[in-house]
Amino acid sequence: MKAHLLSTADLDREGALQILDTAQELARVADMPIKKMPTLRGRTVVNLFFEDSTRTRISFEAAAKRLSADVINFAAKGSSVSKGESLKDTALTLAAMGADAVVIRHSMSGAPHQLAHADWMDAHVINAGDGTHEHPTQALLDAFTLRNHLADHISAPKQGSVGLDGLHVAIVGDVLHSRVARSNVHLLNTLGAKVTVVAPPTLMPLHNDGWPCEVSYDLDTVLPQVDAVMMLRVQRERMEGGFFPSEREYSQRYGLDERRAALLPDHAVVMHPGPMNRGLEIASRVADSDRSVIIDQVRNGVSVRMAVLYLLLGGNESALSEVNA
Amino acid sequence: MTAVPVVLDASDISRALTRIAHEIVERNKGCANVVLLGIPTRGVPLAKRIAQRLQDIDGTQVPSGSIDITMYRDDLRLKPARALSITEVPVEGVDDKLVILVDDVLFSGRTIRAAMDAVSDLGRPQAIQLATLVDRGHRELPIRADYVGKNLPTAFDEAVHVHLSELDGEDSVVLGRDRS
Numbered sequence: 001m002k003a004h005l006l007s008t009a010d011l012d013r014e015g016a017l018q019i020l021d022t023a024q025e026l027a028r029v030a031d032m033p034i035k036k037m038p039t040l041r042g043r044t045v046v047n048l049f050f051e052d053s054t055r056t057r058i059s060f061e062a063a064a065k066r067l068s069a070d071v072i073n074f075a076a077k078g079s080s081v082s083k084g085e086s087l088k089d090t091a092l093t094l095a096a097m098g099a100d101a102v103v104i105r106h107s108m109s110g111a112p113h114q115l116a117h118a119d120w121m122d123a124h125v126i127n128a129g130d131g132t133h134e135h136p137t138q139a140l141l142d143a144f145t146l147r148n149h150l151a152d153h154i155s156a157p158k159q160g161s162v163g164l165d166g167l168h169v170a171i172v173g174d175v176l177h178s179r180v181a182r183s184n185v186h187l188l189n190t191l192g193a194k195v196t197v198v199a200p201p202t203l204m205p206l207h208n209d210g211w212p213c214e215v216s217y218d219l220d221t222v223l224p225q226v227d228a229v230m231m232l233r234v235q236r237e238r239m240e241g242g243f244f245p246s247e248r249e250y251s252q253r254y255g256l257d258e259r260r261a262a263l264l265p266d267h268a269v270v271m272h273p274g275p276m277n278r279g280l281e282i283a284s285r286v287a288d289s290d291r292s293v294i295i296d297q298v299r300n301g302v303s304v305r306m307a308v309l310y311l312l313l314g315g316n317e318s319a320l321s322e323v324n325a
Numbered sequence: 326m327t328a329v330p331v332v333l334d335a336s337d338i339s340r341a342l343t344r345i346a347h348e349i350v351e352r353n354k355g356c357a358n359v360v361l362l363g364i365p366t367r368g369v370p371l372a373k374r375i376a377q378r379l380q381d382i383d384g385t386q387v388p389s390g391s392i393d394i395t396m397y398r399d400d401l402r403l404k405p406a407r408a409l410s411i412t413e414v415p416v417e418g419v420d421d422k423l424v425i426l427v428d429d430v431l432f433s434g435r436t437i438r439a440a441m442d443a444v445s446d447l448g449r450p451q452a453i454q455l456a457t458l459v460d461r462g463h464r465e466l467p468i469r470a471d472y473v474g475k476n477l478p479t480a481f482d483e484a485v486h487v488h489l490s491e492l493d494g495e496d497s498v499v500l501g502r503d504r505s
Binding site: 018021022025026028032033034036037038039067310311312313314315316317318319 | 393396397401402403404405406407408409410411412442446447448
């Protein structure tokens, strides 16, 4: 069976750490004079993006190219999809072109799962964000960034690789629409961190009983307790009004401004998956402060995606196994 | 049950490494420009030991590191993707250095081919040489070691196991029946 990366809920601790440890080794490629390895020579990776994306797409493209894979970018705008082609026909086309892996972003939750399991094509599927469901590589790069920046605050396990044991992470903002939040809640929990999601009641998912995290509606009381705060983008494009009275009010109650950032412990870091709405969920001065690891997140994204591509495509069978198919 | 044939014991290994160190100094007229790169897993402690001996002989501190060759292997597609080992290139880098690759057993030569590719992605050394504790023959590529601890004629299906105290608690080289 082909292995895929569709959701962080499918990853067990061992699998997640394997990706992070591999990424750690691959990170040094960025410092080499020749930023390229021959590992995936002759393999084809298709970036299939039905939704706008800059950093995720170029991050996957850089990752694939550093491993010498051939990259085909397929943006839905201006393509056969805008002429009404179905996901199935797109998949059959890609299969006929010999795609070994498809990196898919889609506005519909579940599209990557459909692509992976509908028997349309014989390629590994990597979810690069589907609707309000999951964005597993973002969560992996966040975990990687946390592990590197907060190494002194993680309790090391008796054996095996270091996870995120003992860390407390707040995920703040538009949790309802955020695939980044969902992927992070599962992954950070798997790796041993405690997670608190903070959002206005209107932007908190109703059915989050199954989420392994705590819920709060008051940012100021949570901030002093955490090792990291992850600000989410307010997803205006998924909102049809009525979630909060005004941007100004949202910003005052849930935005990370300088006063709030001062409530954080000294070692705590500020994260954002990007793109940022400066002045709305995060103040410019905080985003550009010493605590901010936002640019590191972007840099680490390439290493983590290299690791995922290598583990899925590198051998004759994938090193990543899907736990629940 | 027959006893496992021990090919080299601890003192044999120690003498072989000392001789290799002397040969390196002799051939390169010192070791001022040398960088040792061990190939994981057992090439790494071997490189460290040779570096120590070079310092004893010549008085110069010789940098030693490790170079993982997994991503450069030519048999990646024959097995599942495997975990990567650590690459630690000394801060001196490899540009214009005399890089000496160190491995425990030289067999098909494919590992060394991959290592040479990996080194050339790190820079352009003045030269690359190869030191190996055991040369067991059966080369599949035109590759030859510059420094050999012991030439050990083997059957193709035999296995050569190198044990080093840093990793295995003892120093020995033993011959096994089946390759693992």
